[in-house]
Amino acid sequence: DTEVTQTPKHLVMGMTNKKSLKCEQHMGHRAMYWYKQKAKKPPELMFVYSYEKLSINESVPSRFSPECPNSSLLNLHLHALQPEDSALYLCASSETGGAGGPYGYTFGSGTRLTVV
Amino acid sequence: DQQVKQNSPSLSVQEGRISILNCDYTNSMFDYFLWYKKYPAEGPTFLISISSIKDKNEDGRFTVFLNKSAKHLSLHIVPSQPGDSAVYFCAASGNDMRFGAGTRLTVKP
Numbered sequence: 001d002t003e004v005t006q007t008p009k010h011l012v013m014g015m016t017n018k019k020s021l022k023c024e025q026h027m028g029h030r031a032m033y034w035y036k037q038k039a040k041k042p043p044e045l046m047f048v049y050s051y052e053k054l055s056i057n058e059s060v061p062s063r064f065s066p067e068c069p070n071s072s073l074l075n076l077h078l079h080a081l082q083p084e085d086s087a088l089y090l091c092a093s094s095e096t097g098g099a100g101g102p103y104g105y106t107f108g109s110g111t112r113l114t115v116v
Numbered sequence: 117d118q119q120v121k122q123n124s125p126s127l128s129v130q131e132g133r134i135s136i137l138n139c140d141y142t143n144s145m146f147d148y149f150l151w152y153k154k155y156p157a158e159g160p161t162f163l164i165s166i167s168s169i170k171d172k173n174e175d176g177r178f179t180v181f182l183n184k185s186a187k188h189l190s191l192h193i194v195p196s197q198p199g200d201s202a203v204y205f206c207a208a209s210g211n212d213m214r215f216g217a218g219t220r221l222t223v224k225p
Contacts, residue, residue: 004159006159009157040125040217040218041217042118042120042205042214042215042216042217042218043160043205043215045212045213048212090159090160092159100209100213101147101148101209102148102150102165102167103162103165104148104150104152104162104165104207104209104213105162105213106162107152107159107160107161108159109157109158109159110158110159
């Protein structure tokens with residue numbers, strides 16, 4: 001299995017809702033990542049879970065909270081989001097931590113989030 | 117601070133011709149430079165990479181060139197095929213991975 005699976009593929013939520021994005025990989029990779037991508041912009045790193053340690057991009061607001069139940073799962077909990085949080089959320093994994101070396105990351109297909 | 121830049125948002129070429137996608141970076145400490153390809157409704161997929169100590173890496177129709185003095189890399193696709201139509205992201209890795217904004221390549225039959 002060489003895939004990173006993200007669910008749901010699409011999500012529409014209100015500003016008072018609580019929802020979760022799920023990401024799963026079964027490649028035995030030791031690092032997982034959440035990226036946010038707005039249209040015509042580069043993916044921006046939000047969180048890294050590497051070797052059982054969580055690293056947070058300090059610019060990410062607290063209405064986003066990651067959770068890593070085990071080494072194969074990395075969830076992203078969403079609460080009280082704003083319309084400007086609407087974006088494509090990409091999950092990725094790499095065999096080792098850091099920047100993934102010459103083979104980079106394996107990405108999921110993303111969750112298209114719309115906040116209304 | 118955008119450390120990796122792709123200044124051309126789009127590129128259109130004829131089938132069979134060469135496609136050249138460009139990327140500039142500002143940080144000399146990157147270890148690897150990578151190209152990802154993204155189709156609609158799919159995540160980016162790894163295409164080819166180059167170590168910072170090399171100046172060329174070739175894989176089939178795809179060749180990446182690195183010019184360290186100019187802090188510039190390019191991806192050449194020869195010959196271009198309609199199936200190559202996608203968004204191409206340049207990325208640079210050091211302590212983490214930084215991405216460019218992407219270039220949409222359209223290969224016309």
